[in-house]
Amino acid sequence: MQLYNTLGRKKQEFTPMDNKTAKIYTCGPTVYLYAHIGNWASFIFADLLVRSLKKIGGWKVKWVTNITDVGHLTEDDVGMGDTGEDKMSKTARKEGRSPEEVANFYIEDYLKDWKRLRLSEPDIRPKATKYMKEIIAFVDKLVHTNYAYETSDGVYFELDKFQSYGTLSGNKLENLQAGSRIKINEDKKSPHDFALWKKAIKQHAKALQTWDSPWGKGFPGWHIECSAMSEKIFGHQKNKPILDIHTGGEDHIFPHHECEIAQTGARHPETNDFCGNALSKFWMHRKFIMVDEEKMSKSKGNFYRVEDLTNEGYDPLDFRYLVLSVHYRTQMNFTWKALEGARVARLKIIDFWQRLNQFIPYQKDNMKNDFPRLQAEDFVEAINDDLNTPKALGILHDTMREANIMIEKQLLTLEQQKQLQAFIGLFNSIFDIFPDQPENIPVEIHKLAKERLLAKQNRDYEQADKLRNKILDLGWEVRDVKDGYELRKL
Ligand SMILES: [Zn+2]
Incomplete structure (x- = not known):
């Protein structure tokens, strides 16, 4: 099977690293709002990949898709996703509910649509809040190996230390620095260093979900959970990427996936020469969908569910x-x-x-x-x-x-x-596009149709007509075809 790898931007022959099981990770939703058709297009793509690997490739698949039930700061559209207000908390406050209630409400809706769209069940659906110990340990390791540093408001990844940053998206550090629109945080060594951990202080005092950490109370940055959870679930083997395929929407390529690569790459620097990426061998992305030739946006109200x-x-x-x-x-x-x-x-x-x-x-x-x-x-x-x-x-x-x-x-x-x-x-x-309950023809109807066929073959047309009417009464139409019949529900 040939698959297009965003990393390297070309089609490559795919075989699972262990020749048996494809390890796949798909970035799931942040559950503070409803999933829209753009999200679903991306999940339908991931489902297509999983099914194709199983049914056509003949491989086993272990598929993980996470649920982000914490954090996500509001200004991720202009930067690395680490400024602004905690979205979960914002929605919770707005809706007068606890973050857990908000998460559970949107998770339920998400799972309902997941089923309605016939997406295969992933093997594991980890929630970020259940992996806080791993997330904190991951950040701590990066601090101790000097890939990350603590400031007054959080812990940041030092991009200058990770030379291959930008390999996936082509957004190299030098290009980022020109044309930067990011608000300067005085404490950060570079404006593009991204948050691994945010402290629950000052502007984040309103954050409702916080955890104890070596850097005081706080909550994780947007990108760290995927690195921490994929490593915990799939395990890390020396000199091998953790995953066979990482999928997401085109909008995940930068900054989210680029930051995931940096985090895992920094945690396993010995793997970095190996296809330049310690996290995943293949990266696959579903292109954006447009609505009426326009980008989906809140202002246009075209975020269909x-x-x-x-x-x-x-x-x-x-x-x-x-x-x-x-x-x-x-x-x-x-x-x-x-x-x-x-x-x-x-x-x-x-x-x-x-x-x-x-x-x-x-x-x-x-x-x-x-x-x-x-x-x-x-x-x-x-x-x-x-x-x-x-x-x-x-x-x-x-x-x-x-x-x-x-x-x-x-x-x-x-x-x-x-x-x-x-x-x-x-x-x-x-x-997988057939209706839930295919219009199965009841045995009774088939029996009558067969009796009718026999009557016709015996030239008993009166009996054949009687049977046709009986079938009609039961809501079915029988149609003659050469040496047989067809049935159609009325
Ligand atoms: Zn992710």
């Missing part, structure tokens, strides 16, 4: 389909029209699946035709090529078009039907 889509009558799986119909490295533009297109395309596949399963093939297998061609192989090849889902979908739709003609003309054989069913099964093991 899954709830907004279902309120308009869409199935969350329509959105899942839409996201997967665009390559993850292509910018996706969300519009209601595009979502409608995805709904129609998805229904076509569901219809086809039902039609295929209900079709009774012409049993005399003496027909020669070259259908189906090697769709499954082509499909696998598309996924293997950096998860090319639009191409894979194209193969599916082409196949359906041809198969529909074959069904219409009664040319599909039992063997071909089985092959197509296996192909759709493979497709759905990755895309």
Whole structure:
């Protein structure tokens, strides 16, 4: 399988480092507000990766996606995420709830949508607040090895000490310093040094979640939890990155992932020569999504949630389909029209699946035709090529078009039907877009349809009509096809 590695910016052959299990870490949400469709597009991408590695690559996967239930300062959009007010505390105060209540509320909503979008369950969903001991020990180690220093308001990572900073994003230190918009904190050695720990003092006096540490009461910076938790969960082996693949949204590349790399790199300096990165071998990112050709922003009110889509009558799986119909490295533009297109395309596949399963093939297998061609192989090849889902979908739709003609003309054989069913099964093991309860045809209806077919074959048309009406009364329509029947729910 070829995957595009943001680190190095090229496609590379992927094999898990231990040849068995792919270790994957995905940056999860900060639970002080609702997850929006941009976040979900990124998680759908991570789910696609996990499923493809399992179903197509044939590897095992250990997948971790965290929940940030602490901190996150408000001004991260202009700097390294370490100025401004603690967002969890801000929301808690605004909503008159404790940070734990805020976190639990948004976690519940997040997990509900996670399920509705059919995202695979990760193996572990660590919460930052449960790893405070590891986080503090990690920071302490960096202080003791002189990669970090204490100031009056916190502990900062000294970027000058980490020469390879900027490898992932291309934001080298010298470029950052020109054009800096960051407020100067007098205590910091360089304006770009980022916070590992913030002290609960002065402007942060209102922080509601604080922990005891060697630097007094405080709370962790934004980036440290991912370095600390991935190391604790996956373990560190000498001269090897901790993870096979680290994923996130394009917006995570800088500063978040760059800072994660610096932290873990500084903790294991002996690993830094090894592909320049002690944390992860591959870095993969889902490109931003736009809404009506515009960036999502609070002021434009286009931070749609899954709830907004279902309120308009869409199935969350329509959105899942839409996201997967665009390559993850292509910018996706969300519009209601595009979502409608995805709904129609998805229904076509569901219809086809039902039609295929209900079709009774012409049993005399003496027909020669070259259908189906090697769709499954082509499909696998598309996924293997950096998860090319639009191409894979194209193969599916082409196949359906041809198969529909074959069904219409009664040319599909039992063997071909089985092959197509296996192909759709493979497709759905990755895309997972069928409804929760497929419209299974009750055994009773099938029995009546078969009786009717028999009556017709015996030229007992009166009995056949009676049975047709009985089936109609039960809410199903039976349609004649050569030597068989099709059933459709009314
Ligand atoms: Zn992270």
